[in-house]
Amino acid sequence: xxxxxxxxxxxxxxxxxxxxxxxxxxxxxxxxxxxxxxxxxxxxxxxxxxxxxxxxxxxxxxxxxxxxxxxxxxxxxxxxxxxxxxxxxxxxxxxxxxxxxxxxxxxxxxxxxxxxxxxxxxxxxxxxxxxxxxxxxxxxxxxxxxxxxxxxxxxxxxxxxxxxxxxxxxxxxxxxxxxxxxxxxxxxxxxxxxxxxxxxxxxxxxxxxxxxxxxxxxxxxxxxxxxxxxxxxxxxxxxxxxxxxxxxxxxxxxxxxxxxxxxxxxxxxxxxxxxxxxxxxxxxxxxxxxxxxxxxxxxxxxxxxxxxxxxxxxxxxxxxxxxxxxxxxxxxxxxxxxxxxxxxxxxxxxxxxxxxxxxxxxxxxxxxxxxxxxxxxxxxxxxxxxxxxxxxxxx
Numbered sequence: 001x002x003x004x005x006x007x008x009x010x011x012x013x014x015x016x017x018x019x020x021x022x023x024x025x026x027x028x029x030x031x032x033x034x035x036x037x038x039x040x041x042x043x044x045x046x047x048x049x050x051x052x053x054x055x056x057x058x059x060x061x062x063x064x065x066x067x068x069x070x071x072x073x074x075x076x077x078x079x080x081x082x083x084x085x086x087x088x089x090x091x092x093x094x095x096x097x098x099x100x101x102x103x104x105x106x107x108x109x110x111x112x113x114x115x116x117x118x119x120x121x122x123x124x125x126x127x128x129x130x131x132x133x134x135x136x137x138x139x140x141x142x143x144x145x146x147x148x149x150x151x152x153x154x155x156x157x158x159x160x161x162x163x164x165x166x167x168x169x170x171x172x173x174x175x176x177x178x179x180x181x182x183x184x185x186x187x188x189x190x191x192x193x194x195x196x197x198x199x200x201x202x203x204x205x206x207x208x209x210x211x212x213x214x215x216x217x218x219x220x221x222x223x224x225x226x227x228x229x230x231x232x233x234x235x236x237x238x239x240x241x242x243x244x245x246x247x248x249x250x251x252x253x254x255x256x257x258x259x260x261x262x263x264x265x266x267x268x269x270x271x272x273x274x275x276x277x278x279x280x281x282x283x284x285x286x287x288x289x290x291x292x293x294x295x296x297x298x299x300x301x302x303x304x305x306x307x308x309x310x311x312x313x314x315x316x317x318x319x320x321x322x323x324x325x326x327x328x329x330x331x332x333x334x335x336x337x338x339x340x341x342x343x344x345x346x347x348x349x350x351x352x353x354x355x356x357x358x359x360x361x362x363x364x365x366x367x368x369x370x371x372x373x374x375x376x377x378x379x380x381x382x383x384x385x386x387x388x389x390x391x392x393x394x395x
Contacts (some may be wrong), residue, residue, distance in 0.1 A: 026099045030092055031197035031227055033082075037074045039100055043067040047109045051129045053178045059112060060180060071096060072120050079121070086123075086190045088197065090138075090160070091231060093117050111136055111161060119185035126157055128175035133168065135175055136161045138189040145237040152177065158189070163234045191235075192242045196249040196302070199225050204251050207305070211282040213275055218263065220283075223255040224306050237298055240333045240391035244320045246300040256305070257325055264326065270346050273323055273364060274375045280319040280366040285309045312367040316340045319366035324393065332361050333391040336382055340390070341365050351376015356389060 027036040045063050049055040075096065079089050097103075097113040115136050118125045124139035128150070137150060137157035148170040149158045159170070204223040211218055228249065237243075247253070260279070264272035285308055299307060299314040301321040307314075316333065319342055323329055330345040332354065343354050343361035351374070353360040362376045369379060 028095060028099060029200075030078075030095055031231070032199040032203070033078070033197070035074070035078070035092070035095070037071045037096075039071060040067060041100070044101060045109075047106065047112060051108065051132055051134055053129070053176065053180070056112070056127060056129075056178050057180050060116070060182075063116065068117075068120070071100075072117065075117065075121050082197075083195070085193050085195065087193055087235065088231065089121075090118065090189075093121070107164070108134060111164075114160075119182040122184055122187045123189055124155075124157075124185050124187060125160075126152065127178040127180075129178065130173055130175045133165060133175075134161075135159050135165075135170065139187075140189045140191065142191055142242070143239045144191065145239075147236045150175075150177075158236075191238050193246045193300075195247060196228070196231070199227065199249060199251065201251065203227060206255075209283045209305075211279050213278055218279070220256065220259060222305055223251045224302075225249060225252065226306070228300075228302050228306060232300060232303060240335075243298050243300070244317050244333060244391060244393070246302075246317075248302050248305075248321070252302055252305060257322075260322065261326055269327060269329075270348075270350060270375060273327065273329070273344055273346075276322045276326065277319060277364045277366050277375065280315050280322065281368050284315070313340050315366040316342050319364070320393070323364075328395045330359070330361070330395060331393045332356055332389050333393075334363075335388045335390040336385050339367075339379070339382065341367065341379075341382075349376075352378055356392060 024039060024041065025036060026039050027034065029035070043064060045059055047055070047059050075089075075092060078084060078092060084092070093114055097110055097117060101110045101113045103110040111134055112127075115125050115127055118138065126137050126139075128135045128137065135148075137159050139155055140149075140158045141156060142158075144158050147159050147162045149156050150170070151157075162168070162170075204225050206221045207224045209220040209222055248256070260276065264275050267275060284304065299310055299317065301318040304310045304314040304318045310318075320331060320333065323331060323342075323344060332343040334341050334343055334354070342364050344364050345359055345361045349360040350362040353362055353376075355361075363378050364375060365373045365377065365379065371377075371380075373379065
């Protein structure tokens with residue numbers, strides 16, 4: 001959707017009101033949407049002195065809200081019009097802060113502007129300092145696993161800028177909270193993602209995928225967009241219910257799902273699921289996250305399509321998504337000590353089954369193994385291992 005119609009009234013309002021020096025048009029492309037607002041850089045506040053609660057409070061008090069009014073309304077309009085999830089909305093906050101106060105020029109000022117804009121848009125965000133370092137948190141009740149959080153007045157706050165610092169441990173290094181409350185900053189933040197941006201068609205490229213299903217070779221030309229990597233660059237490890245339900249973007253979906261549906265339309269359901277299992281297993285190379293990224297990183301289904309290599313978490317997420325979209329069958333996400341896999345409920349169970357709430361689910365292994373496992377086969381090393389049902393999906 002073209003945002004110019006949304007932004008123009010605020011631009012006119014800002015230009016026709018009291019002048020704060022020479023107004024400039026700030027504009028950039030945000031994943032297919034043109035973003036534009038008026039801002040005078042001479043009205044930008046500078047952060048000076050040591051990093052302390054007092055100086056941060058002074059910075060905030062010196063901010064004249066008038067030059068930022070059109071910017072904040074533009075942000076709110078984007079969120080409301082696009083029904084943007086919080087994570088994507090925060091990416092727009094980051095891009096806006098970068099446009100008015102570049103990160104490379106002054107990191108602390110850039111971070112303060114992110115905090116200011118997120119707070120003015122209604123989110124409960126806080127700051128904490130230690131020496132010359134400042135951590136930026138947002139209130140969230142969700143389970144986030146690989147970044148620090150802190151409890152304030154019984155509420156969890158998750159760090160948004162931990163990736164900017166190296167060798168920092170908030171559990172051993174004391175960070176002093178900044179006692180500064182913005183009245184409208186009351187909303188919690190969700191990491192759940194229900195839609196991706198529209199993107200520009202020109203930003204997509206074709207990627208060739210192929211695999212063999214028994215004696216027949218299948219070839220695909222999937223449309224992929226490298227910008228997806230930017231959206232998820234600092235996305236944390238979330239619980240499986242959130243992670244396994246992250247969708248594909250429109251063009252990627254349209255280039256893959258209809259073709260898969262066509263290829264399985266004359267198969268029995270169990271054979272079609274077997275086809276999807278083997279596509280997920282053999283169309284990509286395997287590599288553990290620790291070797292590829294240096295740490296655990298759960299790839300979304302679209303990231304798995306983008307990457308040439310992926311591990312068991314990533315294959316399980318993609319396979320889950322494909323089965324959900326094409327057959328919408330009940331599924332279990334099984335978490336073993338060193339492996340994640342999927343079990344699917346068929347009308348008639350296949351192989352050794354898992355019973356959950358009185359129903360039988362068949363193992364479907366989407367990650368390549370030494371043995372070519374059939375539908376319903378268990379990995380031999382998993383047969384006696386404990387597992388957790390990390391997520392149960394019911395259509």
